[in-house]
Amino acid sequence: MAYEVVIGLEIHAELSTVGKLFTWTANRFGGEPNSRIDPITLGMPGVLPVLNRTAVDYTMRAALAMDCDVQPFSKFDRKHYFYPDLPKGYQISQKDLPIALDGHVDFDVNGATRRCRLTRIHLEEDAGKSIHAEGRDDVSWVDYNRSCVPLIEIVGEPDLRSPEEAIAYWRAVKEILEFAGVSDCNMEEGSFRCDANISLMPEGSDQFGTRAELKNMNSFRYVHQALEFEIRRQTQILDAGGKVDQETRLFDVDAGTTRAMRNKEEASDYRYFPEPDLVPLDIDDAWIQAVRDSLPELPRARRQRLVSEMGVPEQTAAVLTGTRALTDFFEAAAEGCGDAVLAANWVQGDLLGYMRDAGREIEDSPVSAPELAELLTLLKDDTISGRIAKTVLEEMIATGKSAKTIVEEKGLVQVTDTSAIDEWVRQVIEDNPGPAEDYRGGTAKALGFLVGQVMKLSRGKANPQLVNQALRAALE
Amino acid sequence: MAEAATPLHALTAHELRDKLRNREVSATQIAESTFDRIRAVDDRVKAYMVVTQDAAMETARDVDSRLERGEPLPPLAAIPVGIKDLICTKGVRTTCSSKILEPFVSPYDATVMRRLHAQKAIITGKLNMDEFAMGSSTENSAYMETANPWNLAHAPGGSSGGSAAAVAADEAVLTLGSDTGGSIRQPASFCGVVGMKPTYGRVSRFGLVAFASSLDQIGPFSKDVRDCALALNAICGHDPLDSTSADMAVPDFTAGLVPDVEGLRVGIPAEYFVEGLDGEVEASVRAAISKLEQLGATLHEISMPHTEYSIATYYIIAPAEASSNLARYDGMRYGHRTDDPDDLMDMYRKTRGEGFGDEVKRRIMIGTYALSAGYFDAYYLKAMKVRTLIKQDFDRAFEEVDIIVTPTAPSAAFALGEKTDDPLQMYLSDVFTAPASMAGLPGLSMPCGFSSEGLPIGLQILGKPFDEETVLRAAYAYEQATDHHLRRRSPDGIAV
Incomplete structure (x- = not known):
């Protein structure tokens, strides 16, 4: 039988605030295990959480960027389960009154624009990380550096109809969070991950089937593989007249398959109750407006502006709006040299080509946007030729000298005599x-x-x- | 002339402060006198878990050299202060009288400790209590039973029994305790001292090991009302590290201590004078109420209809929060961990099974049950609604009266062992103190008489939120007009 696929994602993104959610300790990835801890992070006896207001700002930015309604009254709750990486025996999260409700994210798939509705966005603390020794089952370690890092959970409606849509939606959310400046969405470092609910229903039906929940995936490829596997698995079950169990499953990266979690791994009753150590969060209109005002232009709007106002070809605009840093870089270079199309070609072509080869991001570019603009200005006013400009850029990257200095030192001024x-x-x-x-x-x-x-x-x-x-x- | 013979450890904080200022005594002498006293009597009272004499003597010498240099001293300089063992003290063991925290040394000081250190108070040590503050007799300590200094065969009350007994036996001039459902007021009543639970939010809870977060509040024990005010001055105030601490100005509590209750409206709730209240207690409390009237207060019969649900409500909410707060004691990062567990679950089970005492386990189970899916609405949610009704009883009452006066406990101190086999009987010791805890109100207990056995009887004075001043003023006026606080020790107790 032909089935329609129904997918909903719960996306977790760590916020890039300076401090942790409930304590002053630095919120940064990595470091020696247990070097970014303090009594609050460790849940020592007697400590109390104090809410980091910037984390609330960031949550609101994410919410407004995804057209959510920021709630005037929200509160925190304790979610209980025992695990070594959870220092207090509960996670401070938000159950029934989250910071934001009802939003949506638009994204493009195969040239068409699709929309995924959002149920809610809530703020919670991350847990530490368990480290299991390879080949040993008698010892494990826990690194609490990540414990108490602010995390938002973006709960989407089951509006996605294929793994491709799921990936496109997830990418769109990642772009928005990066542009809004609230998360670095670094998937390798685990600061951006998701759970997926997936079910099948007979084509044309409007009755959702029983779903499986796939836990904790942190790469586009894994999500795609896991969803594809689940579609095959559930199709087989349904075709054979069987029933899909509602269960939580884990993706096995090596096998490319999913497997049901053992019961032990699945906590059944979180015993939520209102966190008595924190007061409820009142967010007034002035606060919402201030956050709204601070929100930068979002990727879709920016892409459209690059094309319609700056004359950048669509394909190039898509590349240049890949990250906020890259778009900022491009716009600064374009403004500096006064020629957006020229700047677009150079940023996308030569500079990104170099960065790709060097395995670096635009943030680490050895040539700044004003420096590139200086080079492009020399090219534009015919001081140097396009060919010379390429060698000058290489020289700039290698030596860190400015375009003018290199042109002068090497006598590269174009001869028009x-x-x-x-x-x-x-x-x-x-x-x-x-x-x-x-x-x-x-x-x-x-x-x-x-x-x-x-x-x-x-x-x-x-x-x-x-x-x-x-x-x-x-x-x- | 009698006063001249009183040893330093038996004086009040304000008396010691005056003697220190007048250079009649040194800080070192005060400290030595207190530690001598502890050595002399604590093997019988057993109030102290740990005595911190070395650090205390260093503080005393520092105060003396400041005196020498003529530097100004904070009000509690050189005053010996003992600390309930669930307030975190940097570098000194904080066990909460539990086996599970037997090896635990806090890496940080509670906010109240930082405030006391800033005052140059002499910290005498850590005081015994019911394990994790769960109990009403201090018999739930995993380490030892503390005796009531008035009669060593009787309980000091609890959970802050060590803190109350230490002041009663002159083993400290002031102590800090904590009150969740009566844990300061009830032992103060049993030990014949002044004990006060300030309004919820007055004193930072940062560093107070949590029992029930929405109820816990730190407060002082003292020998008289003036000392209580002095102690409150030192420990109250907003703390950015505690989101539930009130960001409001703190008055000088000693400034309002005038023996004047003229026109003060005193509420007498019928629901606090019911069956189960000991006759001698009722007689003493009624006499105290008459005394207030004689002093110019007006009496008002009031009704608090939801009082009878207080204990049931309290014993849902407090265990629910406790089951959550005590989840962190898993043997993973600090405290006791079982030897040689089979696997992770086994480690949790054995660590917690070995580390917690019966009463703590009982409350964790009650609380876990109350928060479980399917029971949450029937228990926790309903209890929270009743809590609101109890609070509304007080709100209505305080529209008519300025303070409410009741017995602190249904009886004078019961004998050690008398109620240990009957948890419900033990829970009923909190019947008059739990309601104000659930409403977050300030409450004070002070001696108002003695039983025929010579055991102290406590008077409870409750006030409006953040109106500790009126409570203290009424207490001070009553104290000035009576002499219960001057009576020292029964023949069966610890002689001065």
Whole structure:
């Protein structure tokens, strides 16, 4: 039978606040195990949580960026379960009154725009990390650095109809969070991960089937693999007339399959109750407005502006709005040189090409946006040629010197002095009588060879257009 | 002339402060006198879990050198203060009288400790209590039974029994305890001292090991009302580390101590004078109420109809919160861990099974049950609703009266062992103190008489939220007009 796939994602994103959610200790990834801890992170006897207001700001930014309603009254609850990486024996989370409700995210799949509705966004603390020794079952360690890091959970409606849509939606959320500046969404570091609910129903039906929940995936590829596997698994069960169990399943990265969690791994009763150590959160309109005002332009809007107002080709605009840092870089370079299309080509082509080869992000670019703009300005006003510009950029990357300095030091200023060009032209024709004859005889492509020779003689400094003109004049 | 013979450890904080200022005594002498006293009597009273003499003597010498240099001293400088063992003290063991925290040394000081250190108070040590503050007799300590200094065969009350007994036996001039459902007021009543639970939010809970977070509040024990006010001055105030601490100005509580209750409206709730109240207690409390009237207060019969549900409500809410707060004692990061467990679950089971005493386990089970899916609405949620009704009883009453006066406990101190086999009987010791805890109100207990056995009887004075001043003023006026607080020790107790 043909089935329609129904998928809903619960996305977890760690917020990039300076401090942790309930304590002053630095919120940063990594470090020596248990180096970013304090009595509150460890849940020592007698400690109390104090809410980091910036984490609330960030949650509100994420919520507003995804068109959610920020709630005037929300509260925190304790969610209980025993696990070594959970220091207090409960996680401070939000159960029935989250910070935000009812939003949506638009995303593009195969050229069409789709929408996923959001149920809610709530704020909670992350847990530590258990480290199990390979090949040993008698000992495990726990690193509490991640414990108490602020985490938002974005609960989406089951509006997604294929693994491709799920991935596209997840990417769109990632972009929004990055642009809103609330999470670095680093999937390798686990700061951006998701659970997926997936079920099948006969095509044309509006009755959802029984769902399986896939836990804790942190790569686009894994989510795709896990969902594809689940579709096959559930299809087989349903085709054989069986019933899908409602259960939590784990994705096995190595096998590319999912397996049901053992009962022990699944806590059945979290015994939620209102966190008595925190007062409820009152958010007034002024606070919401202040956060709304601080919200930067979001990726979809920005992409459209790049195309419609700046004339950047659609494909290039899509690349340049991949991350907020990259778009910021591009816009700064475009403004600096006054030519958006030129800047777009250089950022997307040469600079990103270099960054890719070097395995680095735009944030680590050895050439800043104003520095690139300076180079592009030299190119635009014909001080240097496009070819020279490429070598100058390489030099900038290698030495960190400015474009002007390099051009001056190396004498790379483009020669527009026609008498010098005429002299080089004369010499090239003299040295290459064959091609010169060919051109005169009607072989147009011989001109290209002669231009190349002149450029070579000028060590790239001659203005190619002037060389072209001078050669034609001399040969005709 | 009698006063001249009184040893330093038997004086009040304000008396010691004056003597220190007048250079009649040194801080070192005060400290030595107190530690001598502890050595002399604590093997019988057993109030102290740990005595911290070395650090205390260092503080005393520091105070003396400041005196020497003529530097100004904070009000509690050189005053010997003992600390209930569930307040975290950096570098000193904090066990909560539980086996599960036997090896635990806090890496940080509670906010109240930082405040006391800033005052240059002499910290005498850590005081015994019911395990995790769960109990009304201090018999639930995993380590020892504390005796009532008035009669060593009787209980000091609880859970802050060590704190009450230490003040009663002159083993400290002031002590800190904590009150969740009566754990300061009831032992103060049993030991014949002044004990006060301030309004919820007045004193930072940061560093107070949590029993029931929405109820717990730190407060002082003292020998008289003036000392209580002095102690409150030192420990009250907003703390950014406690989100539930009130961000409001704290008055100078000693400034309001005038012996004047003219026109003060005193509420007498009928529901606190019911069957089960000991006759001698009722007689003493009624006499105290008459005394207030003689002093100019007006008496008002009031009704608090939901009082009878207090104990049931309290014993849902407090265990529910406790079951959550005590989840962290899992042997993973600090405290006791079982030897050689089979696996993780086994480690949890054995660590907690070995570490917690019976009463703690009982309350964890009650609380876990009350919060479980399917029972939450019937128990926890309903209890929270009744809690609101109890609070509304008080709100209505305080529209008519300024303070409410009741017995602190249904009886004078019961004998050690008398109620240990009957948890319900033990829970009923809190019947008059739990309601105000659930409403977050300030409440004070002070001696108002003695039983025929010579055991103290306590008077409870409750006030409006953040109106400790009126409670203290009434207590002070009553104290000035009576002499119960001057009576020292029964023949069966610890002689001065």
